[in-house]
Amino acid sequence: MQGKVYDAKAKTTLPGATVELIKLSDSTRLGTATDTAGFFQIEGLSKGKYFMRVSYLGYESHIANINLVKNTDLGKIALQPSGHMLKEATITAAVLPVQQKGDTTEFNAKAYKVHPDADAADLVKKMPGMEVSGQDVKAHGESVVKVVVDGKPFMGTDPYAALKNLPAEMVDKVQVFNEKSDQEKLTGVSEGPTTKTINVITDPNKRIGEFGKTFLGYGADGNYIGGVNMNKFDGKRRLTVALLSDNVNIQNATGQDLVGLPSGGGISTIQSAALNYTDSIGKKIDFALSYNFYQNKTSGLRSTIRHYVLSSDSGQTYNENSNNSNNNYNHRVYMRFNYTIDTMNIILFTPQMSVQKNYGLSSLLGYTMDTTDLLNQTMTNNNSTGLGYNLNAGLNAVHKFQKTGRNISLNANISDNHNEGTNRLNSQNLFFTGPGSDTLNQRSVTYRDGMYISSNLNYVEPITKKTLLQFQYSFTDQPSQSERNTFNYSNINNAYDLLDTTLSNTFKSTTLLNKLGTSYQYKGDKLSTTVGIYYQYTTLHNNQELPIRFIADYFYNNVFPGLSIQYKFTDKKRLSFYYTTNTSTPSVSQLQNVINNTNPLLLSEGNPELRQQYSHNFTFRYNATHKSSSFNSYISGTIIQDNITNNTILAQADTAIAIGDTLRKGGQLTVPINVQGYWNTRFHADYGFPFPAIKCNLSFYMNGSYSHSPGVINNALNYSENENGSLGFSVTSNINENIDFTFQSNSSYNVTHNTTNPNLSTNYFNQSNSLSLNCILPYSFVFHSDVSYQYNSGLSAGYNQNYVLWNLSFGKKFLKSKRADLRITIYDLLKENTNIQHNVTEIYIADVRSNTLQRYFMLLFSYKFSHFKKVPIG
Numbered sequence: 001m002q003g004k005v006y007d008a009k010a011k012t013t014l015p016g017a018t019v020e021l022i023k024l025s026d027s028t029r030l031g032t033a034t035d036t037a038g039f040f041q042i043e044g045l046s047k048g049k050y051f052m053r054v055s056y057l058g059y060e061s062h063i064a065n066i067n068l069v070k071n072t073d074l075g076k077i078a079l080q081p082s083g084h085m086l087k088e089a090t091i092t093a094a095v096l097p098v099q100q101k102g103d104t105t106e107f108n109a110k111a112y113k114v115h116p117d118a119d120a121a122d123l124v125k126k127m128p129g130m131e132v133s134g135q136d137v138k139a140h141g142e143s144v145v146k147v148v149v150d151g152k153p154f155m156g157t158d159p160y161a162a163l164k165n166l167p168a169e170m171v172d173k174v175q176v177f178n179e180k181s182d183q184e185k186l187t188g189v190s191e192g193p194t195t196k197t198i199n200v201i202t203d204p205n206k207r208i209g210e211f212g213k214t215f216l217g218y219g220a221d222g223n224y225i226g227g228v229n230m231n232k233f234d235g236k237r238r239l240t241v242a243l244l245s246d247n248v249n250i251q252n253a254t255g256q257d258l259v260g261l262p263s264g265g266g267i268s269t270i271q272s273a274a275l276n277y278t279d280s281i282g283k284k285i286d287f288a289l290s291y292n293f294y295q296n297k298t299s300g301l302r303s304t305i306r307h308y309v310l311s312s313d314s315g316q317t318y319n320e321n322s323n324n325s326n327n328n329y330n331h332r333v334y335m336r337f338n339y340t341i342d343t344m345n346i347i348l349f350t351p352q353m354s355v356q357k358n359y360g361l362s363s364l365l366g367y368t369m370d371t372t373d374l375l376n377q378t379m380t381n382n383n384s385t386g387l388g389y390n391l392n393a394g395l396n397a398v399h400k401f402q403k404t405g406r407n408i409s410l411n412a413n414i415s416d417n418h419n420e421g422t423n424r425l426n427s428q429n430l431f432f433t434g435p436g437s438d439t440l441n442q443r444s445v446t447y448r449d450g451m452y453i454s455s456n457l458n459y460v461e462p463i464t465k466k467t468l469l470q471f472q473y474s475f476t477d478q479p480s481q482s483e484r485n486t487f488n489y490s491n492i493n494n495a496y497d498l499l500d501t502t503l504s505n506t507f508k509s510t511t512l513l514n515k516l517g518t519s520y521q522y523k524g525d526k527l528s529t530t531v532g533i534y535y536q537y538t539t540l541h542n543n544q545e546l547p548i549r550f551i552a553d554y555f556y557n558n559v560f561p562g563l564s565i566q567y568k569f570t571d572k573k574r575l576s577f578y579y580t581t582n583t584s585t586p587s588v589s590q591l592q593n594v595i596n597n598t599n600p601l602l603l604s605e606g607n608p609e610l611r612q613q614y615s616h617n618f619t620f621r622y623n624a625t626h627k628s629s630s631f632n633s634y635i636s637g638t639i640i641q642d643n644i645t646n647n648t649i650l651a652q653a654d655t656a657i658a659i660g661d662t663l664r665k666g667g668q669l670t671v672p673i674n675v676q677g678y679w680n681t682r683f684h685a686d687y688g689f690p691f692p693a694i695k696c697n698l699s700f701y702m703n704g705s706y707s708h709s710p711g712v713i714n715n716a717l718n719y720s721e722n723e724n725g726s727l728g729f730s731v732t733s734n735i736n737e738n739i740d741f742t743f744q745s746n747s748s749y750n751v752t753h754n755t756t757n758p759n760l761s762t763n764y765f766n767q768s769n770s771l772s773l774n775c776i777l778p779y780s781f782v783f784h785s786d787v788s789y790q791y792n793s794g795l796s797a798g799y800n801q802n803y804v805l806w807n808l809s810f811g812k813k814f815l816k817s818k819r820a821d822l823r824i825t826i827y828d829l830l831k832e833n834t835n836i837q838h839n840v841t842e843i844y845i846a847d848v849r850s851n852t853l854q855r856y857f858m859l860l861f862s863y864k865f866s867h868f869k870k871v872p873i874g
Contacts, residue, residue, distance in 0.1 A: 001066075002041040003074035005034050005054055009081060013038030017056040017079070024049045030571075035172060035204060043101045046525060054079065097690055097697070098128070100572045100625040104177040105129075105140075105632065111690070112697065113733070114168050115740040115774040117821070117864070120200060121163035123171055125742065126732040128688020128699040129632050130176075135160045135251060137198070139176045140623075140632040141684030141703060145195040146179070150202055152278045155240070156290035156334040159198065161274060165229050165242050166200060167211065167864075173201040178621075182348055183411050186398040187460055189470045189521060189530070194578075207233050209868030217825070217860035223248050225858070236286070240276040248827070249853050251296075265835040265850020266300030266324070288336040293329075300324045301851040305796050306844040308650060309711075309718050309754045315371070316650055318601070318668070318844075322364035329357040348396040358386040358421075366601050368666040375666025377430045378601045386421035405462030412455045419448040429600050433665045434654060440600060441489040443496040444503065448588060450480035467522050472534070476513040480588040483507070502661040505594030506545040507608070511585050513538050517560070526568045534560040538583070542591060542608045550593070552608060558583055573624040580617045586610040586644060590672045595661065603663065604670040611674050614641040629689035636682050643678035647671045647712040648843045670843075673712065677719060680707035695735045702727050711842025718756035720842040725749055740774040750794075752840050762845055764794035764838055780813040782823060795838060796847040803832035809860070821862045831855040 005017040019040045021030040034040045047068055054062040059079040066072070097111035112126045121132045131138040137159040138144060147162035148154055155162040178194035212230040217223075225246035232239045244250070247269040273293040281287050306318045337349040360382070367377040398409040427440040456474040463469060486503035487496040517534025536558045544550035560581040567575045592606040619636040649655065649669045657663045686701035703726045711718050728746035733739055750764040770788035777783060786807040792800050811823020835852040839845070 001045055001068065001072050001074065003077050005038045005077045005079060008078035014056050014079060017054060020053045022051045024051060039204060097628050098625055098630040100574065100623055103574060104175050105623060105630065107174040109171040109173060113735065113737055116737055118168040119164050120166040120168055120171055123168040124163060124174060126697060127174060128630050129686035129701065132163065137163065139196050139198065140686060141634065142196045144198055147198045147200060149200045151199055153288040153290060153336055155274060155276050156292060156332060165240060170202050170206050171200055172203045175199040175201065182396050183409065186346060186396055187407055187409050187458060189460055189519065206868045208235060209233060209866065211866035213862060213864045215860065215862035217858045219856050219858040221856055223856045223858055225250060237279045242274040244270065244272045246270055265302060265852050266298040267851065267853050269297040271295040284340050286338040290334040292332045296328045298326045302848060304846060304848045306846040307760060308844045309713055309756050309760055310650065315760065316368065318366065318368050320364055320366040322362060325361040327359040331355045344400045346398050350394040352392045355389045360384045364599065366599060368601060374432050376432060376601055376664060378427055378599065380427040380599060382423060382425055382598055384421060384423040388419040390417040391415060403462065405460065405468055407460050409458045415452040417450050421446050425598065427600050431664045442486055444484060444486040446484045448482045450588065453477045466524055470519045472517055474515045478511040481508040482588045482592050484594050501547040503595055503597065504546055505592055507588065507592045508543045509588050509591055510541045511538065528566045530564045532562045536560060538612065540585065544593060544608060550608060554611065556612060558614065572626065576621045578619045582615050584613040584615065586612065590644065602668045607672050610644060610672055611642050613644055631687045633685040638680055640678040641676065642674040643710065644672050645675050645711050646843060647673045650714055675710040675712065677708065677710040680705065690734065695733065697732045697734055699730045709842040713756065713843055716756055718754055718842055720840065721753040722840050723751045738776040742772045745769045752845060760845065762794060767791040780818055782811050782813060782821065784809040792836060799836055799847040799849060801834050801836060803834050804830050805833050806830055819864045823860055825858045825860050828855040
């Protein structure tokens, strides 16, 4: 039920008007308040007769009896001013901070106070169960895949960029839900898997106008940042342009790399540009366009220590110090056309394209030790270039018949990807347990091409008003090929012209899938369920030409059961369960039988005999709200048959691994294989509520995970069992825009057991505490402090670094409406910033330390602009 409340005489909307509903059959009371445009909406109402009262201070109440048979639009509701209307009055209405509406959790932005310069990311972080850390956005413990604005695409598929480019003052509500696929939304048939999505609903009075921000900063050491964000909203037509340039590691886009970027640490210089445009073409086509350009120049220093899981007590370790320099260019285009031909026919077309170039230089010093004995050492330099592109187009078409619920739909997708690169390797390798050393001077050229063609035909037949049947057939053709040629340097010809057949490979692979099945769906007032079963026949054809002729064909018969259940206890409490099954075919890089010697001590190669994985996935979710509090939880897990893991050989003696090639003692060779016994489970719960006594919002959360991962090392099967648990809480201010703070604390404990070598079991503890404070002082002075403390315990010697990262800024706002801001910023005041990662695999436990940006000073100027038109009633 929805409507709009306005003043009958002045013809202006009435924000904050109270709308009350009483169901006559059981006296259930429901209510809400109108937003800034006088609009209200109450969802999840059951059929029946209701008594409605709409009231507003100084106006006569509107009273009506309503017989609700379906979702009703009441249109405009006019309130007459009363004879005792106050001449001047300030109306403050209590706002519910969070509501559960079906499977959607809705936060009211007006219940969370932030500082005037806040963006949507700052606002979202204050909401219970929401996290924005670095480039990651999470909701109730799950990664957010997409952010839309008023239901329309915004900034492509980059959630972080979408939130950073939208001012908090624009936001009216934030909705969090598990978005269904385009196919499911068109046909109404549940397909099971969903993606966590945020829908930012903008303030109705700020949907027509221009707004944005420009900023420029410079430091004494040559550090700089500059950018502009410009937006023009005019109803459905919306244009956003964002530009950024800096050398202080501030990113405005994710890479979505095709040809590789170093991950973690390093110091980056970034140039980015983003454009987002949405509009309607005529009355039947909704159109969205997103373009992103991203350049990242990164220089990184990294030290690594790996402890291998060996059956002997002595063990083996690998140490590495590396220096990397990368220059990466990325272009991405995303378009969406939604064509509503008529009420019976809809077409959705989604073309995408990405192009990436990469230039990289790296040098490393690595060595392997057995207890105290040095086994080998390498000094290696790599110079690489890469180019990759991916073209993709998806088409969804649905035709609805006269009978409600009956429809037929076609989903088709085609993609083409290409990746090519060259690498020059110069390496000096020493082996201390046997004779000799070797020197490598090689040039390798790699080409990879792949296509993906799929079609899916669905027919839906309703049985009753609450039940239906779906019949589905799908076909997939996935050809791919890869070629790698490695040439040794010829001193005679002064060129790379000696083909090394042991390091060269030509490989083709084709996967064909035919899938047929049916599902049954029931949708009741409280219970909804879908059960389905599908049969799939798969053929996998592998053809290797070089270095040895090899042809292999594999045939798979799979049955995929699926089940989803949603139960609504009340309008505010909901439980859901999903069980899905799927297969995963090995990639061409995993199948390609060629040795990769980028690091001569850590070799790897593919395995053309790999089988596909079969996964069982389940998820439980429970969401509830009560008055102003919210509770969200989920448990998920995966069991994988024929799990693709690694067989790692740590050579105890010189070992032949290919014709003419030898793995020297202490060296490592990793080959993917299929092993049984993988499973994992995860748990998350969060609870948030306002605490009026101190004008703050409190949130508590806990996470847990357990994984059982198989791997093979020196022909011995090892199971790595990793247990993790964490507890945390946050306190966010809700006082006023002049005092804005957030305190967060999280403690995490990690335990790792290995069946092959229990002596290598480790306990790792991390605690993180942070306080962010923004203050607007008298005379428009501003102060910001952001301090965090990191404590680590249980890492390798020299890696247990505890540090305090403290950022400060002080400045003043000036010009009309305090739109200009000039401040001095100090990053990492104590010069303690560091970057440490703890990685656990079924083969080794590793600690990695990387260089990162440390203390700098910067003078920063920013200017905000905005101009909005009032939204007319209608």
